[in-house]
Amino acid sequence: MDYGWIMIVPVLGGALAGAAMLIWWERRLLGFWQDRLGPNRVGPFGLLQIVADIVKLFTKDDWVPPFADRVVFILAPTAIMAGMLMAFAVVPFGPGLHVIDLNIGLLFFLAMISLAVYGVLLGGLSSNNKYSLLGGLRSAAQMVTYEVFMGLSIMGVVLLTGSFNMSEIVRAQEDVWFVVPQILGFFVFLLAGIAESHRLPFDLPEAEHELAGGFHTEYSGMKFGLIMVGEYLGVILVSAMITTLFFGGWLAPGFLPPISILGPELEGVFWFSLKTTFFVCFFVLLRAGIPRPRYDQLMSLGWKILLPITLINLLATGAIALFIAEGG
């Protein structure tokens, strides 16, 4: 069954609500891990903190620096948000639960997430501030590096499935999740995903301790809010993609009986959300635990280690796929 365009409403609402929730969730989780409380004052468990934050962001002076390139400056946060949200269109949340079932779903995802990085780059350049410029330059370098093997790392999955279609990728994992045959691809995609959503430890375009916010130094008010929500959307998106590509998407672990009261679709959403939440928490844990490598170290990690690994992975997967195809 294909719900098609109706799905836009829950996906859009769910993604935005999830990103907003994540702002609170991350702060609570970090607080828990860091011997402190985190926001717990507004509403039950501090849940209404999100509302307070949104009210604050909307009422802040939305300042555009007179020295900035006005049009691009305003467009950049929009590009980040738009890119991230568009990418959600191809994510299958359950069997048949997706906005659009593109045959080139995976390529669409790659294209959209690159668009979001453009937002970072343009935001940094248009601010006309030296810290932002350095942030923009770093994001450009990071984009060029990590786009390359983000694409390459998932080609193993495509080879095994024989399709770019997300739903088919999930169905192809009914026997075994792709994390087993594609363990290398998974690790590379995970690293590239962190870099794409520029979260610690790969938050070099921001690097608040060096560049004082980097590409978004000059942003304030809701434009900053868009950038922040865009970042959290990115976290959810990358987690969702890891789930879809390597951890069987909506599929329940094979040894468990189906949860009959939910029905296949809701059960799919349940498992999908559970897995995605796990990876979101993993992202937060990474932020809590790991220091930031230097810019050149990140680049050499990318080009000297990750790229060869990806290529070897692709070569080996291709050879095995060919062998099976020949033999079968």
Next chain:
Amino acid sequence: MAALAEIPTPPVVAELERRFGPEIQYQYTVDGIPTLWVSRDQLVDVMRQLKPDYPMLFDISAIDERVREHREGQPSSDFTVFYHLISFERNEDLRIKVALAESDANIPSITSVWPAANWYEREAYDMFGVNFSDHPNLYRILTPPLWEGHPLTKDHPARATEMDPFRMNDEILDAQQEELRFVPEEWGMSKKAKHTDFMFLNLGPNHPSVHGVFRIALQLDGEVVVDAVPDIGYHHRGAEKMGERQSWHTYIPYTDRIDYLGGVMNNLPYVMAVEKMAGIEVPDRAKMIRIMMAEFFRISSHLLFFGTYAQDVGQMSPVFYMFVDRERLFTIIEAITGGRMHPMWFRIGGVMQDLPDGWDTMVRDFLDYLPARLDHYDKMTTTNSILKKRSIGVGQYSTAEAIEWGVTGPGLRATGCDWDLRKKRPYSGYDQLEFDIPTANNGDVYDRCLVRIEEIRQSLRIIRQCLDNMPSGPYKAFHPQTTPPLRERTMEDIETLIQHFLNVSWGPVIPPSECCTMIEATKGWNSYYLISDGGTMSYRTRIRTPSFPHLQMIPLISRGFFVADLIAILASIDFVMADVDR
């Protein structure tokens, strides 16, 4: 003066007189540092010859002698410039003084001998108007460029109420703005090289990683630091000038705020200097309490260093754990002193009050609690491979360079030099305690961190010994200059009551003398050079802080590294701007 004649002149004086002729005049000071008056023309030559024996230039500043009454046995002088040198081999200090007339306040610069003299001479110029000829860039360093007058001269007002109200009009504003315009050439940086145009980045005075109001002008080639020129003075509060307006007793709270993470550790060199001038012998219990409290603040300061250091290389969590530990520490400090970060608790002749009931349980609990946490931090931070890659080999300097630039404290010990004043020149009873001096070999960012972490462990060891062996007895000396005198006695006899009344209303009168005491503070060697003219207030208070020379070294150790490395280097120096600008 009869007593003076009995004190033998140090042997080094005779040696120097032989080398430089009879013009050299010896002056006695109570701190026992040989003090020699040298003529202006001889200065550079003398310094050059002294340098092999006394490799560290510890301090340079000046004294405005124009209204000083007690100058028996000293050559006539309006402005005296003094140089404090340290020999590591002999474990000896030497103070060189040069007399200058008001009409001709010129003196040759010794930057050609010690490059580290640069900032000190700029400060002396800024504060006293002494002109150092041949100085490469003799600009104001602590006060703004358009400041009128030289603050530490005796005719400069000490309080705003002594001046006309300040008014900012357009003309002043424009002049100030124009003065702030950044011209790279004025900072000694060129705009372009053969193949590149450089970018100039203004790091600070408000930047999250410069630990206060500190500005560095960066000349960048891409993200590589070509040159870095530090600009200080944003935190200058005139602490030395305030010393001339506060009684010996009421100046103690100001010392807390010099290295504002050092708490009572800052009181220690000051009260020790005053006690030496007054001839007060501090009872053992007070000494031990002082050591214990000072070591508590060393731990607190090092914990903050550790946390912010991890944060500056991008690790988010450690600083929160360390603030939890500091909170426990402050609970103990609060229970003992009543204050937290600035308890201003040491007194001339002892400490403010005795230790409260139950202090030992609190201290013991903390001693049992912290080591496990430190082991945990090792796992989390110091053994982390990303952090190691960020810090090993970055911002490296050798022992020779450290001594040349006046680097002291953990920054010196990270180069393999085991100089710790607590061991080499034990003060306040440190010779009674067992502890090791942690050192490292490479002198890079990582080693400076390791040394500090090990120092925390050694401080815990010291505190445990204080806890187990705390002597009984009074917490304050029975001496008329002890301020305020022991409370129990003021209630019993009229003499002490009068003494109390005089000392807290008028202030203790310290006999005319000069004294410099230095301690191993949290960030390096901190010294107070006090001059009394026989009054209730100091005639001159010179505060030598460790962070000041450390920052001067930044260009040297950060050239060729990335901006991100510079942040790690700044973190590893462990400075607070109040300690730099005073």
